[in-house]
Amino acid sequence: xxxxxxxxxxDDLLVVxxxxxxxxxxxARGWGGDALRAVNGVSxxxxxxxxxxxxxxxxxxxxxxxxxxxxxxxxxxxxIKLKGEALDGRRTKEQRRAVQIVFQDPFSxxxxxxxxxxxxxxxxxxxxxxxxxxxxxxxxxVGLRPAAAGRRPGDFSGGQRQRIAIARALALSPEVLILDxxxxxxxxxxxxxxxxxxxxxxxxxxxAYLFISHNMSVIRYMSDxxxxxxxxxxxxxGRRAQVLDRPRHPYTQSLLSAVPLPNPQGRADRxxxxxxxxxxxxxxxxxxxxxxxxxxxxxxxxxxxxxxxERRDSEDQFVxxxxxxxxxxxx
Amino acid sequence: MLPDSGSTGPGSxxxxxxxxxxxxxxxxxxxxxxxxxxxxxxxxxxxxGIVGESGSGKTLTxxxxxxxxxxxxxxxxxxxxxxxxxxxxxxxEDLRKIRGGRLAMIxxxxxxxxxxxxxxxxxxxxxxxxxxxxxxxxARKDRVVELLSLVGIPDPGRRYKQFPHEFSGGMRxxxxxxxxxxxxxxxxxxDEPTTALDVTIQAQVMEILAEVRERTNTSMVLVTHDxxxxxxxxxxxxxMYGGRMMERASVADVFANPSHPYTVGLFNSLPRIDAELxxxxxxxxxxxxxxxxxxxxxxxxxxxxxxxxxxxxxxxPALVSVTQGHLAACHFIEEVTPWAARVAAxxxxxxx
Numbered sequence: 107x108x109x110x111x112x113x114x115x116x117d118d119l120l121v122v123x124x125x126x127x128x129x130x131x132x133x134a135r136g137w138g139g140d141a142l143r144a145v146n147g148v149s150x151x152x153x154x155x156x157x158x159x160x161x162x163x164x165x166x167x168x169x170x171x172x173x174x175x176x177x178x179x180x181x182x183x184x185x186i187k188l189k190g191e192a193l194d195g196r197r198t199k200e201q202r203r204a205v206q207i208v209f210q211d212p213f214s215x216x217x218x219x220x221x222x223x224x225x226x227x228x229x230x231x232x233x234x235x236x237x238x239x240x241x242x243x244x245x246x247x248v249g250l251r252p253a254a255a256g257r258r259p260g261d262f263s264g265g266q267r268q269r270i271a272i273a274r275a276l277a278l279s280p281e282v283l284i285l286d287x288x289x290x291x292x293x294x295x296x297x298x299x300x301x302x303x304x305x306x307x308x309x310x311x312x313x314a315y316l317f318i319s320h321n322m323s324v325i326r327y328m329s330d331x332x333x334x335x336x337x338x339x340x341x342x343x344g345r346r347a348q349v350l351d352r353p354r355h356p357y358t359q360s361l362l363s364a365v366p367l368p369n370p371q372g373r374a375d376r377x378x379x380x381x382x383x384x385x386x387x388x389x390x391x392x393x394x395x396x397x398x399x400x401x402x403x404x405x406x407x408x409x410x411x412x413x414x415x416e417r418r419d420s421e422d423q424f425v426x427x428x429x430x431x432x433x434x435x436x437x
Numbered sequence: 438m439l440p441d442s443g444s445t446g447p448g449s450x451x452x453x454x455x456x457x458x459x460x461x462x463x464x465x466x467x468x469x470x471x472x473x474x475x476x477x478x479x480x481x482x483x484x485x486g487i488v489g490e491s492g493s494g495k496t497l498t499x500x501x502x503x504x505x506x507x508x509x510x511x512x513x514x515x516x517x518x519x520x521x522x523x524x525x526x527x528x529x530e531d532l533r534k535i536r537g538g539r540l541a542m543i544x545x546x547x548x549x550x551x552x553x554x555x556x557x558x559x560x561x562x563x564x565x566x567x568x569x570x571x572x573x574x575x576a577r578k579d580r581v582v583e584l585l586s587l588v589g590i591p592d593p594g595r596r597y598k599q600f601p602h603e604f605s606g607g608m609r610x611x612x613x614x615x616x617x618x619x620x621x622x623x624x625x626x627x628d629e630p631t632t633a634l635d636v637t638i639q640a641q642v643m644e645i646l647a648e649v650r651e652r653t654n655t656s657m658v659l660v661t662h663d664x665x666x667x668x669x670x671x672x673x674x675x676x677m678y679g680g681r682m683m684e685r686a687s688v689a690d691v692f693a694n695p696s697h698p699y700t701v702g703l704f705n706s707l708p709r710i711d712a713e714l715x716x717x718x719x720x721x722x723x724x725x726x727x728x729x730x731x732x733x734x735x736x737x738x739x740x741x742x743x744x745x746x747x748x749x750x751x752x753x754p755a756l757v758s759v760t761q762g763h764l765a766a767c768h769f770i771e772e773v774t775p776w777a778a779r780v781a782a783x784x785x786x787x788x789x
Contacts, residue, residue, distance in 0.1 A: 163638075293724060305716070323665075323709055326710055327717065347713075366643075366666045367711055368665045368668045378644075381637045381640075381641070
């Protein structure tokens, strides 16, 4: 059985199966290189109109996963299927149209010398479907006035620029939108505006989101299902309420307990799991379970074998751990 | 009723008192007011959190306290009292003796605040040498190793000789904490100390910081945009917007009864890990450009409570008491609580 065979359903819009993205990292001294397994056997599926939240800390491979799904990185092995059709290195225009991406930093992802009109027009021109009406329509849908079309990114604030980036991604009416830390660079009061906009667009257009973020609170607000990544692997995946209210993987539990709560009343009696140490070197990951070096539950078995992502009971919740929580004592 | 009553509890003494601090930007075109009449006290042994978005003036306020404002900015008024001395009137020489000694700072990015070509132990030792030149080299090294182990760095003897690039982000921030507490300061200013770190590492660093503060009995100003962080670490908070202090009170009071429309907006626009929200409240518009603040109340163009009432655009509201020790700057303070209840109910959902 492939890692997480059951974590996906075949009839979903986007189905990713045992995806690997490895890179060769040259050694500091001497010849040769080492393999960095940025994405190491990831499987999930995404239904039409739904959001899969992908959460993890820096370096866990969540952005590489997003970039591999859209084809910015080549997959080393594994399959990505959109509506049953495999997406590989050579994608048709139609396949590329269907999956679009919004990046984190709206200051570097927009060409400063283009006007807003040109930025949104570029994907339309490439696909021979340019029309000024379409540009006005998308700009309006993200809450920008048509007058904005003649100005350049430099005239806009961070939140407005992110709207432009969203408009560009929507121009070709995609079915899947990859949002890679799309609100992380925005100020608190602006973040809510963009999150609400994304939710409204999803309702209106039936978009499927792969929502990548390091922020658990934002993930909770946006997602229907949540996948937790650690060192290139999904360690837990399930419906939002299951993963957040009854986390079973020790990493999910510690990640959740580390989030500071905006509620001073409860701070005295919060039990916090403080993880020991830092992320291991991704070029020389630990044997067995990659989390075992920081895990409070690790035993001898964890160093010997890699735990598969498996269903833990009748519910739709999958955990890659030999000693998962039974879900009753957590939280 | 005093518009600016300082202490909150009997017997508690402020370590730092900032009174009506004003900061101007000076250029060839003239002067712009950046920070306007900001006041607050930090009580002995406690943590004061300053919350605000980028451009709210929170970092500049603390740089002014340290005497580290960039060249184009000037303190144009106010007082900063630390242990009976007004820091704003001290000579550069006297101020240098206080910085790194009685007053220490931790910055956001530990990679750019450490020297990459000097080993970590020597950098921490340097701070001790400057403020205590009579200490022998051996004693200094012992002290640094002791500090490294205080902040939970394993194998401090070996780590002493390592360079910043050999430390992970969390370790570097611990080294910065060790450096900050090296001369047993009375006040620690931590400006976004964990913003560059992952949540699990943030939890480690905040725990170490709390432990170190407790052992050395140090007070702290925590500057952050993270409401969760202040809720967990601070005793009192000040909410800044557009270079002004909008609300100031104990952490419990601000979270239980936010009394400024901006604070209410901020709380309800935040996705919550501990609640299922249907739709976030969103504060309309953009924060003002630094220096080019609106007339009257700086928040009025975005305010959900003002609804264009003329008083908001014409007069700047003063900080007044809502309850004992709870201050807010709003013309319609008595309307804030019922409005806040409506905003919170809307966020919880149409679905319920």
